[in-house]
Amino acid sequence: MGPPTLSQTEQTLLVTLRKFPKGTNHQALLDHLQTWTETDIVEGLNSLSSKHFVDFLESSTQGVIFRARDAEEATKWDLLDRNAACPHRALTLNRESRRTGSMNEQERIVYQFIKASSNKGTWVKDIKVKSGLHGQVVAQAIKSLEKKSLIKAVKSVKTPTKKVYMLAEIEPSAELTGGAWYTDQELDVEFIDQLSNQLFKYIGAKSIPPDPQFIYPSSHPFPTCADLHRWISKSGITTVELSRADVQSLLDRLVFDSKIEQIPIGGTTGNDDDDEDLDEWNMDEDSEDVWAYRASRRNFTDGSAWTDVPCGRCPVFSFCKEGGPVSPSGCVYFKKWLEY
């Protein structure tokens, strides 16, 4: 299958157009093809467009602009057209082209916008606004494109209720999938828990001497985020690639769990006011670490005075009143607790 044949004028116009990889408006074309009239150019563009050699785009600065497609893509479009016209030839076409059905003008426009959004995807609403097409038309076009498996709908972790569309063969960006911590747009808490546990054990081994009644002196090299990032990448405990910021979030989570403590490197600053600045510093990928980490020895397994008595965990604490329907003398929680 060769490319569709072009007339002499069409070819000349196409060659001129290809000089502008980013597209151009018709004034520039007039300047280039000085023998052509405005009607010639319009007619030429229209016929090229019908043969899928040119895209019409809207630019905020230049008005409508025209851009040449590369030959391969033009062929693909052409095949799709012919395929629709003569279904029996479908067998001989490549996989991409085997998708049935043709694209009409609206579908093509919608496809353009979706393609332009690459791995970030685009919303229906954006397509509507940018293309100026009616909402229903866009919806229809999307539906039929989806049917042809040319595009796919992806949910973003940030806005789980809104669908964004991108070309079927494109991998969604980390921004949409949520990055390392997400599996199928769901936060993978189990994975995070496992990884934090590993990290905690490693920090424990590096920051508490073999005899836990001993302490390391402050000159001991307590692990920093960079150290731990290196260790995770090397250890092979996960196949997911983690950035240093990812490791930092895990560390923060462990600090919030009071499993580890954050300590300033190079002695004690002892100045509370500095803390926040340091935090921001630390988020920068290339910066030097200012914090090291040591495992905390406190574990919260011993309960508390209040929650050890029934009232401390009582769901009806605020209603309970002597003489009322729930009362200390008639309390079932107490009965169970005192066990008799």
Next chain:
Amino acid sequence: MSQHELQLCGQILEEHFGCLVEKVATTLIARGRSTLPALVQATKLSVKITREKATEGTRAVVYYQASIREILLRERFPLFIHTAASLFGAPAGLIVQKTLENGTLSPSKIGPTDDMSIGQLSEGMAQLLDGAFLVPLQATDHVTLNDKLIREEREAVANAGMGAPLTSTELTKLRKSLAQQRSEFNQSVDVGSKRKVVLDFEDEENKKKQRGEQYTIEKDEKFYRINTERFNLHLRNSQIAHYVKNYVNETGASLIQAMLNYGFPRMASCKEKLSPSVRRDMLGTLLRGQDFNIHGRVSNPAIEYMDLLMSAHSQIITNIDGSQYAVNLRNAVRALQVDMIESIIQEKFGLVSRRIWRLLHMRSKQDEKQVGKQAMVNNKVARECLYAMFKAGFVFLQDVPKTVDHSASRTYFLWYTSVERTCSILLSCAYNTSHRLKLRRKKEMADRTHLIEKTKRTDVLSGEAGLSEHDIEKLEELKQVQKQLQFSEWRIDEMVMLLRDFQ
């Protein structure tokens, strides 16, 4: 004052003095200062009974005005007695007990008991006096705080107005400055004995011995009262050491305890911010002869512990000019409170909630999405945790409207924590729980009245009629239940102590 406090006061009084005193006192608390006729009318008791009852709890009810604080403090008497006994031995415990029972005590009135000689009691007394756990009674001690304040204000008004009446703004100003003066005074004044410079330990020992021999309770006719603040100080110090034991190790705990013991004679109030400081070169000698348990070689092992504690988030050690170290008491008490809050959250709401609480505690105000992201949990989970904690008073919401109309849809809602607010909420929960534990204990007793009466029958007491096996079993059960409830009450009181008296 909350309803729970009032209820609890009533119960404590009932336990200690019986129901008539309880009635008079709770009426007094509810009504404030009252005259006798007003009281009689309110309680509907006879004049005689009312007068008798109102003066019965010598320390608790003074001049027909009830002091809630003193009543609530009665709950801690067993702990005080136990503390004295474990510090200085049984005789000291007995002395404290007698002092608490009577309100005041003159040592000459304590006779020797079967197992305690005058000598032992004298020694116990001397130690209590030395530690300022008992202090001589002064005439002004009988004046209640309120009386003092009223008199002070009257004097100040007389001075300021030069005879002319004050306007209400002037009066408010005056009151404010008085309050300021008082708090400054409380912080600056030293109570208790001062430690002398010890030059020769042996000499001092000898002197002490001599004094011990000279001092005997028989000759001491003075009256003494309990200095509750010293007890609180002692209990607080050991809790701080215990905290360090949990967070570091035994050695760290002993070191902190030694620092606090060293400064103890100079501590007067739980409001002090720093403990008396210890010189850098002195630190090591505090744990003389003990191993510091440090992995590897270091030149000054005690300093390693100071560094460790200073680098921790709780900041319970403060360095002064590089050469002195002091325990930062305010931070330490705060750390104890935070620790308690965390334990409660963990038990009540689970690990994720504790993580979220700590996150907010360390990073201040955050919105829901930020919370979910940093705690690395689903936003839904984060929201559930936040609302559960919000309902129980552990986290709070701050709204930041984007527009002047304060519409909810254009408002940021930020979550934050406040240790103070949570502590005061928990305090009232603790009172409430204490109240319920007491009610339950009473009920357990009431359920077994006939059994208890039986044990008191003369024939049972004299051994003529025995108790059935079933009775004995039931009695044992009652004992267990009582013990469990009583023990919980004491633990709850420790919670109250941390929330109310240590700061």
